[in-house]
Amino acid sequence: MKVGALSASGVHAAMSSRGIAIAAPPIIVRLRSPLRFLADQIRALYGDYDVVDPEAFADVDVRMCVVGGVRRWRRPKVQFVVDGVAPFDPFPLENAMPMFEWGLNWAFSQRANQNLLLHASVVERDGRAILFPAWPGSGKSTLAGSLVCRGWRLLSDEFGIVPLGGASVIPFVRPIALKNESIAVMRAFAPDAYIGPIFPATRKGDVAHLRPTSLSTARSRESAPVHAVVFPNFQRDEPVSVQRLEPAKTFLKLAGNAFNYEVVGERGFSAVASIVRQSSSHIIHYGDLDGAHAALEEILRATPDK
Amino acid sequence: MTVTRDSNGPQIVIDAALDPSTAIGLDLAGWERLLSCARRNAVLAYIAKRTVAAGLIDAVPDAPRAAMLSALASAARLAQLALWELERVHRVMRTVGIPMIALKGVAYLLRGMPHAGSRIISDIDVMVEHRRIDEAENALLAAGWRGTKLDPYDQRYYRKWSHEIPPLRFPGRVLSVDVHHTICPPVSRLRPKPEAFWKNSIESAHHGVGLLSPADSFLHGAVHLFFDSDFDGRFRDLLDLHEMLTLFASEDEFWTLLVEAARAQGLGRPLYYALDTLPRILRTPVPVEVLREVRQFRPPPQVDLWMARTLHAMLMPADPEVWPLAHGGRRWLMYARSHWLRMPPYLLLPHLLRKAWRSVRAASPE
Numbered sequence: 001m002k003v004g005a006l007s008a009s010g011v012h013a014a015m016s017s018r019g020i021a022i023a024a025p026p027i028i029v030r031l032r033s034p035l036r037f038l039a040d041q042i043r044a045l046y047g048d049y050d051v052v053d054p055e056a057f058a059d060v061d062v063r064m065c066v067v068g069g070v071r072r073w074r075r076p077k078v079q080f081v082v083d084g085v086a087p088f089d090p091f092p093l094e095n096a097m098p099m100f101e102w103g104l105n106w107a108f109s110q111r112a113n114q115n116l117l118l119h120a121s122v123v124e125r126d127g128r129a130i131l132f133p134a135w136p137g138s139g140k141s142t143l144a145g146s147l148v149c150r151g152w153r154l155l156s157d158e159f160g161i162v163p164l165g166g167a168s169v170i171p172f173v174r175p176i177a178l179k180n181e182s183i184a185v186m187r188a189f190a191p192d193a194y195i196g197p198i199f200p201a202t203r204k205g206d207v208a209h210l211r212p213t214s215l216s217t218a219r220s221r222e223s224a225p226v227h228a229v230v231f232p233n234f235q236r237d238e239p240v241s242v243q244r245l246e247p248a249k250t251f252l253k254l255a256g257n258a259f260n261y262e263v264v265g266e267r268g269f270s271a272v273a274s275i276v277r278q279s280s281s282h283i284i285h286y287g288d289l290d291g292a293h294a295a296l297e298e299i300l301r302a303t304p305d306k
Numbered sequence: 307m308t309v310t311r312d313s314n315g316p317q318i319v320i321d322a323a324l325d326p327s328t329a330i331g332l333d334l335a336g337w338e339r340l341l342s343c344a345r346r347n348a349v350l351a352y353i354a355k356r357t358v359a360a361g362l363i364d365a366v367p368d369a370p371r372a373a374m375l376s377a378l379a380s381a382a383r384l385a386q387l388a389l390w391e392l393e394r395v396h397r398v399m400r401t402v403g404i405p406m407i408a409l410k411g412v413a414y415l416l417r418g419m420p421h422a423g424s425r426i427i428s429d430i431d432v433m434v435e436h437r438r439i440d441e442a443e444n445a446l447l448a449a450g451w452r453g454t455k456l457d458p459y460d461q462r463y464y465r466k467w468s469h470e471i472p473p474l475r476f477p478g479r480v481l482s483v484d485v486h487h488t489i490c491p492p493v494s495r496l497r498p499k500p501e502a503f504w505k506n507s508i509e510s511a512h513h514g515v516g517l518l519s520p521a522d523s524f525l526h527g528a529v530h531l532f533f534d535s536d537f538d539g540r541f542r543d544l545l546d547l548h549e550m551l552t553l554f555a556s557e558d559e560f561w562t563l564l565v566e567a568a569r570a571q572g573l574g575r576p577l578y579y580a581l582d583t584l585p586r587i588l589r590t591p592v593p594v595e596v597l598r599e600v601r602q603f604r605p606p607p608q609v610d611l612w613m614a615r616t617l618h619a620m621l622m623p624a625d626p627e628v629w630p631l632a633h634g635g636r637r638w639l640m641y642a643r644s645h646w647l648r649m650p651p652y653l654l655l656p657h658l659l660r661k662a663w664r665s666v667r668a669a670s671p672e
Contacts, residue, residue, distance in 0.1 A: 056334060057334035058338060061338070061342055083342045083346045084627065085345075111373055113377075114375055114376055
């Protein structure tokens with residue numbers, strides 16, 4: 001059964017008692033919270049995800065608790081609690097959804113060292129994945145989100161998850177966090193896409209979540225080999241240009257941007273090496289999304305499978 | 307017996323920590339309870355390591371096995387960083403000719419204790435002689451370490467009343483360095499003589515870095531655990547004590563030396579609490595005659611009873627389902643007690659007032 005097949009009050013009832021367990025491969029997350037508005041937002045953003053038995057094994061168990069005590073009468077806050085620990089300072093109550101998303105990403109990154117975890121967005125078409133490593137101002141989420149709205153499959157917005165020993169990426173399909181100007185850009189680019197409410201003034205500025213397409217959630221257990229590594233560079237009004245990047249430089253950039261390169265050690269080195277060997281690497285400068293899409297299609301066309 | 311989400315997680319953790327084969331029969335709900343409770347108490351890597359050592363890791367179902375190996379990888383990386391940081395600190399100390407002793411987590415690594423590589427380490431602890439501590443600090447500062455941000459009050463507090471200087475960290479590195487000159491605050495009611503620690507210290511596998519004698523190492527762990535102010539998440543420290551007893555018990559005259567050192571250094575009380583609590587929670591074998599002997603160090607009967615109950619409640623693994631923390635009243639009393647033990651009243655009162663004022667300010671809405 002899908003989350004969206006439950007009624008709004010059904011989701012809320014589950015969340016405020018034993019929890020709602022959602023399959024977001026490769027993990028199952030269980031969420032408990034008394035917050036009705038959070039239940040509504042979860043139902044909207046995770047509508048296409050499978051609900052599983054809340055009494056069964058969950059990889060991550062999250063509670064979004066309203067913080068009581070001295071602060072309660074002034075301004076209620078929400079606390080992300082995982083395994084009985086609150087690793088962050090509380091957020092304003094209305095920002096429960098972005099806090100859940102960040103917290104879940106953090107918890108996942110803490111317990112997934114059987115993989116190399118690259119900080120990247122990953123999309124796929126025709127069995128070929130493109131990895132967009134994150135760097136400040138790169139616009140990886142906007143670019144990945146825009147491709148997904150045009151029929152590409154989303155694998156992940158935050159993690160390039162490479163199981164050690166391979167060079168394919170496994171999906172971790174989640175809502176895409178759009179920040180600041182990207183929100184309006186995406187609304188204009190894909191008016192039919194579902195974008196959740198804007199959470200103003202979080203620690204990363206304004207945030208809104210783009211719901212992953214049904215195509216992406218339906219295929220959320222299918223891995224894809226990395227075909228190209230593309231470092232995005234968004235500059236307003238800049239014409240599209242693509243440069244090749246040498247494998248050695250790509251290697252260093254990828255290794256340097258992994259969350260757990262030192263933790264996984266030698267096997268992480270091998271994973272990065274395999275990715276660099278089997279893919280082509282590029283830097284793309286772009287000022288508009290349509291232009292970038294055309295350039296990316298050209299990259300896929302021009303690069304033979306290795 | 308079917309294990310559910312409501313099963314007794316703390317007991318499952320204790321059983322798995324002592325004997326990993328007890329977990330093998332768990333259903334997946336039981337495994338989740340074990341993982342969650344082990345994470346809450348920072349002992350997942352410990353249990354993972356024991357499971358691997360027992361040759362049982364392949365009998366663990368896929369999802370919990372992946373979680374255990376992941377935790378083990380994180381802990382192994384921290385252990386590597388800790389030994390590396392120790393080496394960096396030692397290079398500086400060697401240059402200025404200041405002898406040093408490794409303490410706690412990094413010392414367990416140097417001793418080759420089986421569980422050492424599975425501890426979650428957040429800093430490394432070393433000891434130098436009191437008369438040379440300023441020199442040691444200046445040498446580390448000159449070599450690039452920086453004081454972590456503390457307000458002037460904290461700075462003064464550390465330097466005047468503490469047994470260590472404020473933590474130092476090399477910019478860009480994960481682990482900070484705590485430089486001690488003894489094991490208890492100098493104004494506390496416990497005042498062991500550091501000279502004896504130095505005299506009994508031994509060489510470690512890392513040439514030039516010393517270790518406390520086994521007895522002193524255990525006493526240090528006991529003081530650290532039973533006289534501290536924060537009793538959240540200390541089950542792992544109890545496991546350290548358990549591991550030390552397990553390792554040291556076979557050494558010649560360990561028990562005799564332990565009781566003697568405690569008596570000579572005035573550390574009988576923490577030793578009593580440790581040897582009284584360990585068998586109750588972790589079934590640690592302690593010879594009957596030793597248990598009988600350390601009873602001379604116990605507090606008056608009413609205090610003894612209250613402490614036994616409180617320590618049991620505080621040091622059992624915390625249950626992740628319980629948030630915020632349970633036992634608020636006992637916890638507060640233990641906090642107050644630790645300060646009472648640490649400082650004479652004329653210092654304690656102004657210190658607590660200042661801390662209370664600070665927490666009120668921090669809690670008030672911005």
